[in-house]
Amino acid sequence: MIDLHYWPTPNGQKIVLFLEETSLPYRVVPVNVAKNEQQTDAFRKLSPNGKIPAIIDNAPNGGGGPISIFESGAILVYLAGKSGSFLPVRPDGRAVALQWLFWEVANLGPMSAQQVFFCRRASEAIPFAIERYTQETTRLFGLLDDRLAHSRFLAGDDYSIADMAAFPFVVIHESLNQNLDHFPHIQRWFDLIAARPATQRAYYQAKEINPKAPSLPTSR
Template sequence: MIELYYAPTPNGWKISIMLEECGLPYELHPMQLGRGDQHQPEYLKLSPNGRMPAIVDRDPIGGGEPLAMFESGAILIYLAEKSGRFMPQDTRARFEVLQWLMWQMGGLGPMLGQNGHFLLYAPEKIAYAIDRYTREAKRLYGVLDTQLAARDYIAGDYSIADIACFPWIMTHKAQGLSLDDYPNVKRWYATLRARPKLQAGLALGKQETQPMDQQARKIMFGVDAPSHAQAQQ
């Protein structure tokens, strides 16, 4: 059994979608990020970075003690290996998938996160930041659109590369972007959106979502978050 520490955000959706797609049994531990669950000492033992998601596998690969893991990209690789799904065995194909997973982790997610922050949550509208991250978001969408021009999925067959990227592309309206400008991304997005298991992963924890009030924003964006050392005391 896998314990999933989760909230319905793009990074959380990656793992809920993967678990549903793989058919692996899991137990949900809902997290209220606006209340600071991610900063609690017990959670920091699982995820030292104080971010979500995290898992604990009670029956890990290779046996032994339960395995705790954080970072959504690492979790996706682990679940692919555990299930034997959505990661090719051929070396070239495997590293094609891993390249695009790293692209999402290092580029698409962080840049869209910053774009969304300055568009939607920053207390001041900073023109330079909005322009900087909007242009980078558009560039990254263009990279993905080019990659999808001659293929149905990002790296060959449907894989963890698609599972990692899809939840971030799902935020396109909030990002101020239109999929009409990226026809290959639009086609790919519609194909994935129709997958029943993907839909089940997206639906997980919807009822747990809380409104983003001023106090929640302070906690979410680190103003009131304790330092790691304080949280461990």
């Protein structure tokens, strides 16, 4: 059994997208970031950076005691290894998937978070910060669109953990002031992933945990 300590934000949703695709048994331990539950001593033992998601694998492959992991990218790589799915085995495909996964965790995720913070949460409007993060997010959506113009999914023909990492930030594109009409290849990829039953379950569950969680768009 895997314990998933999360809240249905974009970084949390990445892990539910994975788990809902597989038969790995898991249970959710909600960590309400709106109530700062990610700052408790108990949670920081799992995730010293004080951010969700984190997991505990109570039954690691090969035996041994429980393993706890923080950082969404590390969790996705771990789960792909445990289940033998969604990360190509051949070195060339694997390298491409990891490249786009690392691109997401180092770029799309953090820039989107800053964009939301300065455009929607900050107590004072700081034009320089708003412009900087809006431009960066637009640039990253452009890069994603360009990649998807040449590849069905981020790592090639098959859905992988790289797609699971990027998808939740495209779900919130309106909050990021991005219009998918300008990114037709992202839109094609987005529709493919949004139609997956596992994706639908992941976003249904999100609403049950937090009714204000981002929604998938209704079918087009």
